[in-house]
Amino acid sequence: MTGPILRYLAYLPANLAFVLLSYLLSPILAALSLLTGPRLPSVLQWFSTLDADLDGGVAQGVKGYRADLTGWLLWWQRTCWICRNPAHGWQSRLLGMPAAGTIIIKQQITEAPKNQWYIMETAKGVRFFCFKRDQPLIGSFYLKIWIGWVNKSYDGRNHHYAFQIGLKRRS
Numbered sequence: 001m002t003g004p005i006l007r008y009l010a011y012l013p014a015n016l017a018f019v020l021l022s023y024l025l026s027p028i029l030a031a032l033s034l035l036t037g038p039r040l041p042s043v044l045q046w047f048s049t050l051d052a053d054l055d056g057g058v059a060q061g062v063k064g065y066r067a068d069l070t071g072w073l074l075w076w077q078r079t080c081w082i083c084r085n086p087a088h089g090w091q092s093r094l095l096g097m098p099a100a101g102t103i104i105i106k107q108q109i110t111e112a113p114k115n116q117w118y119i120m121e122t123a124k125g126v127r128f129f130c131f132k133r134d135q136p137l138i139g140s141f142y143l144k145i146w147i148g149w150v151n152k153s154y155d156g157r158n159h160h161y162a163f164q165i166g167l168k169r170r171s
Contacts, residue, residue, distance in 0.1 A: 002109040003127065004127050004128045004129050004148075007128075007131075007146060008128075008129075008147075008161075011095050011161055012163060014095070015087070015090075015091065015095060015163055016163070017159055018087045018090045018091075019086045019163075021087070021124075022047045022082060022083070022090075023030040023082075023083055023086055024085045025047060025082075025147070026047075026062035026079045026082040026086075027075075027079050028084050029044060029047055029048070029078075029079075029082055030054065030075050030076075030079040030082060030146075031075060031126070032044070032052045032080035033054050033078050034074065034075055034119035035080075037053075037069070038053035038054045038055045038078070040052040040054065040130065041131055044091065045089045046087065046090040046094070046133070046135065047082060047086070047087055047088035047089060047090070048081070048082050048085060048088060048089060048094070049081075049085045049088045049154070049156045050087070050089050050092050050157075051086060051154040051156075052152070054078040054081050054082065055067070055077075055078070055081070056081060057077065057080075057081050057084070058121075062084075065077060065081075071141075074134075085115075088154075088160055091160040091161040091162065092155055092158040092159075092160035092161075093156070095160070096149065096157075096158030096159055096160045096161055096163035097120070097126065097128045097148075097149050097158060097159045098122050098123070098124075098157070099153035099156065099157055099158055099159055100123060100157075101123025102120050102121065102122050102123065102153075102159065103120065103121055104118055104119070104120050104151070105119045105120060105121050105127070106118065106119040113133065113134060113135055113136055114132075114133065114134040114165055115131075115132070115133050116131070116133075116151070117129070117130070117131055118131075118148075118151045120149070120151065120159070128148065128149045128159070129148040129149070130147075130148040130149055130150060130151040130159075130162070131145070131146070131147045131148050132144075132145065132146050132151075133145045134168075137167075140144075140169050140170045141167060141168070141169055141170075142164050142167075142168055142170060143165065143166070143167060143168070144164065144165070144167075144168045145165050146162040146163075146164040146165075147162060147163060147164075147165070148162060149161055149162060150162050
């Protein structure tokens with residue numbers, strides 16, 4: 001299992017740099033989208049999700065995202081969407097693992113606290129992992145932790161690289 005961990009750690013600095021760049025460019029990318037439409041053109045899509053456009057929060061029913069916005073409010077909503085899903089295109093296309101023929105070798109899920117651990121293998125025999133944890137904090141808050149490569153292929157092509165640690169509130 002050291003191979004996948006070393007690969008993950010080797011990708012980490014580039015991933016963190018690209019995520020930071022996504023945050024910094026999000027206002028500009030959202031402004032561009034007001035001219036070009038909700039899907040960023042060409043390689044700029046690497047800064048957003050591949051399975052949804054910049055109005056993905058509306059289509060996915062994410063609380064607070066609305067379909068009736070225009071102007072500054074639409075710009076802000078799209079800026080927030082990029083920041084909510086920074087660099088997913090980069091994490092999928094360049095750092096991701098191919099989905100075709102991938103199998104789950106090991107899966108372990110616990111409920112309290114919620115942990116998920118997966119070891120997967122591509123069709124070419126390359127192993128990779130996914131660890132997810134919802135760490136309870138105070139009240140209705142928890143720490144969402146995703147490390148490795150996401151166990152689902154959201155775009156149907158790749159399991160994207162994940163380094164996600166964030167404060168969440170249970171609804």
